[in-house]
Amino acid sequence: PSPFSRCFPPSQDIRNTVGNIPMEWYQDFPHVGYDLEGRRIYKPLRSKDELDLFLERMENPEYWRTVQHRQTGSELVLSEEQLELIQRLQRGNFGDVNFDPYEPSVDFFSHEVRIHPVTNRPADKRSFIPSLVEKEKVSKLVHAIKMGWIQPRKPKENIPTFYDLWAREDPNSILGRHKMHVPAPKIPLPGHAESYNPPPEFLLSPEEKLAWEQQEPAERRLSFIPQKFRSLRAVPAYSRFIQERFERCLDLYLCPRQRRMRVNVDPEDLIPKLPKPRDLQPFPTTQALVYRGHSSLVRTLSVSPSGQWLVSGSDDGSVRLWEVSSARCLRTVPVGSTVRSVAWNPNPGICLVAVAVDEQVLLVNPGLGDRLLVAATDQLLDSWEAPQEERIQPVQWIPAGPEERAKGIRLLVQHGKEVSQVTWHPKGDYWASVTRGPGSRRVLIHQSSRRWSQDPFRKIPGMIQCVQFHPVRPYFLVASQRSVRVYNLLRQELSRKLQSNCQWISSMAVHPGGDNVICGSYDSKLAWFDLDLSTRPYRLLRHHRRALRSVAFHRRYPLFASGSDDGTVIVCHGMVYNDLLQNALLVPLKVLKGHVPTLDLGVLDVAFHPQQPWIFSAGADGTLRLYT
Numbered sequence: 001p002s003p004f005s006r007c008f009p010p011s012q013d014i015r016n017t018v019g020n021i022p023m024e025w026y027q028d029f030p031h032v033g034y035d036l037e038g039r040r041i042y043k044p045l046r047s048k049d050e051l052d053l054f055l056e057r058m059e060n061p062e063y064w065r066t067v068q069h070r071q072t073g074s075e076l077v078l079s080e081e082q083l084e085l086i087q088r089l090q091r092g093n094f095g096d097v098n099f100d101p102y103e104p105s106v107d108f109f110s111h112e113v114r115i116h117p118v119t120n121r122p123a124d125k126r127s128f129i130p131s132l133v134e135k136e137k138v139s140k141l142v143h144a145i146k147m148g149w150i151q152p153r154k155p156k157e158n159i160p161t162f163y164d165l166w167a168r169e170d171p172n173s174i175l176g177r178h179k180m181h182v183p184a185p186k187i188p189l190p191g192h193a194e195s196y197n198p199p200p201e202f203l204l205s206p207e208e209k210l211a212w213e214q215q216e217p218a219e220r221r222l223s224f225i226p227q228k229f230r231s232l233r234a235v236p237a238y239s240r241f242i243q244e245r246f247e248r249c250l251d252l253y254l255c256p257r258q259r260r261m262r263v264n265v266d267p268e269d270l271i272p273k274l275p276k277p278r279d280l281q282p283f284p285t286t287q288a289l290v291y292r293g294h295s296s297l298v299r300t301l302s303v304s305p306s307g308q309w310l311v312s313g314s315d316d317g318s319v320r321l322w323e324v325s326s327a328r329c330l331r332t333v334p335v336g337s338t339v340r341s342v343a344w345n346p347n348p349g350i351c352l353v354a355v356a357v358d359e360q361v362l363l364v365n366p367g368l369g370d371r372l373l374v375a376a377t378d379q380l381l382d383s384w385e386a387p388q389e390e391r392i393q394p395v396q397w398i399p400a401g402p403e404e405r406a407k408g409i410r411l412l413v414q415h416g417k418e419v420s421q422v423t424w425h426p427k428g429d430y431w432a433s434v435t436r437g438p439g440s441r442r443v444l445i446h447q448s449s450r451r452w453s454q455d456p457f458r459k460i461p462g463m464i465q466c467v468q469f470h471p472v473r474p475y476f477l478v479a480s481q482r483s484v485r486v487y488n489l490l491r492q493e494l495s496r497k498l499q500s501n502c503q504w505i506s507s508m509a510v511h512p513g514g515d516n517v518i519c520g521s522y523d524s525k526l527a528w529f530d531l532d533l534s535t536r537p538y539r540l541l542r543h544h545r546r547a548l549r550s551v552a553f554h555r556r557y558p559l560f561a562s563g564s565d566d567g568t569v570i571v572c573h574g575m576v577y578n579d580l581l582q583n584a585l586l587v588p589l590k591v592l593k594g595h596v597p598t599l600d601l602g603v604l605d606v607a608f609h610p611q612q613p614w615i616f617s618a619g620a621d622g623t624l625r626l627y628t
Contacts (some may be wrong), residue, residue, distance in 0.1 A: 016041055023070055032073050035179065043073045117403055160624045174474045184252055193226045196235045202226050214523070222281045277589045282613040283559055284627035287594045289327040291624035293320055297598065298618035300605050302353070303345040306608045309368050310626055311353050313339025321366050322628070324609070333364060333407050341421045342372070347428025347465035350450070351377045352410075354431055356419040361433055363411040363448065381410050384451055387588055394444055397451040413453070427470045432467050432476075443478060456492075461485055465505050472514040479508045484519060498535050500527045509551045509560070513576055516584060518560055520548030526562050532580060539586055543570050546602065552615075554608040559589075561615055563603030569617050569627070595619035 016033035026032045031040040048056070058062050065078045078086070094101065144150045170308060173372040203226055204212060212220060229235050277283075296315035303310055310322040315338045321331040333355075341356040351373050355362040364383070367374050404412070416439040422429045431601070432445050445466055446453045459592045462480030469476060474489045482505065484498040502521035509518050517529040523542045527537040544564035551562045558575040569592040575585040592615070595603050601620035608615050614628045 002136045004413070011210065018071070033071060041072055044075075070364045073167070087307055102538065148383065157352060187248065193222060194224075196227075196232055198226050198228060199503075205226060274587050275585075277587070280587060280589060283571050283573070283589050283594075284613060284615045285590055286593065286628065287592070287625055288614075288628040289626040290594075291322050291327045291329070291626070292622075293329045293332075294318070294622045294624075296331075296622055297337060297601060297620040298604065298622060298624055300341045301607055301616055301618045301624060302342045303607050303609060303616060304344050304369075305346055305348045305610055306369070307612065309344075310616060310624070311342050311344055311366065312618060313342045313355060314622070315339070319353075319364070321368060322624070327626070330368060331408070333409070335362065340419060342433070343422045343424050344423055345428045346426055349373070349376070350380070350428050352381075352425065352428075354422040356422045356433065359415050359418055359435075361413040361415065361419055361422055361446075362409050363413070365410050367408055378410065382451065384449065391452070393448070393453045394442075394455050395453045397453075411448075411451075417442070417446070421466050423466075423468055426471050430469070432469065434464055434467055445476075456487070456489075459551075466508050468508055468510050470514055471510055471512055475514075477510065477517065479505045479519060481505060484508065484517065486531070496531070498529050498531075499537075501537055501540060502527060506548055507550045509553045511553050511560075511574075511576060512555050516576055518551050518562075520551040520562055522547040524548060524564065526551065528574070528584070530584060533583075538584065540589075541572075541586070543572075543588060544568070549601075549603060550605045552606050552608055554613070555610055555616070557608075557613050559608065559613065561606050561608070563606040563617055565597065565600065565602040567602035567619070568593050568599045569603055569606055569615065571615065571627075592617070594625050594627075596621045598622075 015035065018033040023032065029231075031042045033041050035041055052577060060066075062077050065083060066075050067078060068074070068345060069076055082458065089095060092465050124550050141150070185532060192198050209225060212222075212225065217223070224240070265570045282353075286590055291310070291312070294312065294316055295315040298312050298314045301310060301312040306583040308324055309330075310324050312320050312322065314320070317334060317336050317338065319333040319335060319339055319342060320329050321333075322329055333354065335357045337358045339355060341354075343354045345352040345354075351365060351367075351369065353364045353366055355364055363375050365374060365381075387476040394416075398412040398414055400409040400412060413433075415433065415435050417435040420436050421434040422431060427463060429449055430447050432443060435442050435444065442460065444453050445456055456476070461478060462483070465479045465481065467476065467478050470486075475495065476487045476489055478485045478487065482500055482502065482507070486495045487493070488499070498517065500519050500521065502519065502523055502525050504522040505519050506522050507520040511517065515531050517531065519526070519527045519529070524542060524546055526541040526543070526548060528539045528541070529535075544562065544566055546565040548564050549561050551560065553560045558573055559571060560574045561569055561571045563569050570588060571590045571592065573585070573589050577584070595617065596619070598620040603619050605618040605625075606615060612628070616624060617625050617627070619625070
């Protein structure tokens with residue numbers, strides 16, 4: 001009997017009589033077997049949940065020695081004797097305590113060799129007479145071999161387990177099981193360009209070499225530059241030999257080769273169905289006005305919120321104010337040095353222009369338009385009162401003198417380094433400036449009403465190219481050399497980082513809706529980002545042949561434009577839908593020409609009219625042009 005059978009008293013003998021069978025057979029029945037009188041032994045009720053089992057495990061001191069009977073399902077508490085038996089078996093000892101495995105052995109047979117055998121019985125007759133049964137079995141085997149029913153074992157052939165993967169396949173070879181085998185592509189034979197003495201038409205000119213070096217490795221027609229040597233002995237070792245052999249090996253064993261059924265597709269169906277440009281009007285198509293007056297290249301321009309006035313900055317050391325409708329220069333403000341950036345305040349209730357000149361930012365009141373608006377702007381700037389305690393700032397706010405005030409200059413913000421860009425917040429009180437120095441670049445945010453400046457970054461995020469305020473949310477966008485960082489000004493943290501896939505970002509613009517950003521780069525790419533979609537560009541446009549200098553969005557119409565060193569302005573349709581499941585529609589519309597490239601520079605800045613579908617461009621030829 002089992003040692004657990006002693007746990008039941010003799011008066012209540014409920015031993016299961018089903019025998020040694022798998023108890024899983026009774027898994028779907030309410031009972032687990034039958035007792036000695038043939039009555040069913042029912043399973044105990046399991047009304048305890050996980051919480052009851054946990055409480056019992058915590059409160060019952062005998063829980064650790066309680067087991068479940070396999071045949072009756074009842075719970076048994078192991079005794080000390082049973083626990084000791086289990087522990088002995090776990091240690092690998094014998095179950096019986098009194099058994100001694102190391103007691104001295106008794107030799108039943110003597111180890112000494114005796115002369116006489118144990119038995120002297122005479123040998124049987126069958127021990128020296130051939131067996132008839134074995135004779136019959138041998139005769140059957142001989143007959144089966146003669147009839148060919150039993151074949152002798154063939155010797156094993158030493159067939160190698162490896163084989164030539166690219167061998168020519170025939171039905172008899174070991175490659176016959178590769179039914180879809182396709183031979184590896186062969187390396188193209190060398191042409192005239194690979195020769196050590198190529199013809200002159202295959203040698204690259206300096207301009208072609210420069211264009212070859214600026215291209216991406218995947219876009220190059222040749223992976224090397226053809227060279228000419230006087231003899232074969234003068235040819236040096238090929239520098240890319242090991243790399244090309246390695247890439248060839250990768251092509252051989254990593255490239256999947258399989259046969260695919262050819263699909264008959266009309267090539268016209270593969271071209272995306274884009275709307276026609278005439279269905280997307282209005283957009284600028286023709287050159288309407290040319291603004292002449294600067295004697296050097298015009299680096300920057302900005303349009304007033306009303307769309308009536310235009311301001312431009314040039315390398316001739318002057319800032320000019322123009323009337324948009326007549327192309328007439330109304331005012332010239334000499335500043336004495338190169339103007340890097342100008343920005344008109346976007347608030348219609350403030351008449352103010354920020355001008356970046358060397359290490360200063362000039363806040364200029366142009367004095368155009370409504371006299372009450374001009375007077376209110378001066379009153380707003382003059383109403384500032386100096387605080388009792390002087391605050392430490394990264395810049396100096398200097399009021400303009402009488403001569404400067406006669407030119408329209410109201411405040412001078414002195415920076416320690418050269419200022420490359422200024423930009424306004426949409427509400428018109430805050431503005432940001434980007435400074436550059438010999439080893440670092442910094443971003444400063446200023447408040448005109450309080451004359452207060454601050455440096456928002458403790459650590460400079462790379463080489464900063466340009467910055468922009470978000471038009472709707474309290475975000476601040478900072479474009480470095482290869483990425484755009486979006487900072488949350490309220491939480492004072494980095495919200496996201498956009499990877500541009502460009503070599504060097506030159507300019508940036510934010511969509512009026514706030515969910516899309518475009519970036520222009522010096523490697524002639526324009527990257528469109530959808531902030532709700534990904535941190536990678538949604539579309540990468542390569543419409544220009546040379547570096548992009550400026551990009552811009554229109555405030556009212558679904559238009560965006562880019563200006564390049566090739567002297568052209570490309571206007572595109574960029575429709576952003578309210579449905580988040582529908583991607584933006586990007587359609588190139590018009591290539592606007594007119595600027596003459598000068599000193600390898602073309603269009604340096606572009607800006608849209610606030611209300612009309614017009615665009616202004618500033619070029620290196622010293623002119624500004626209006627396209628309508």
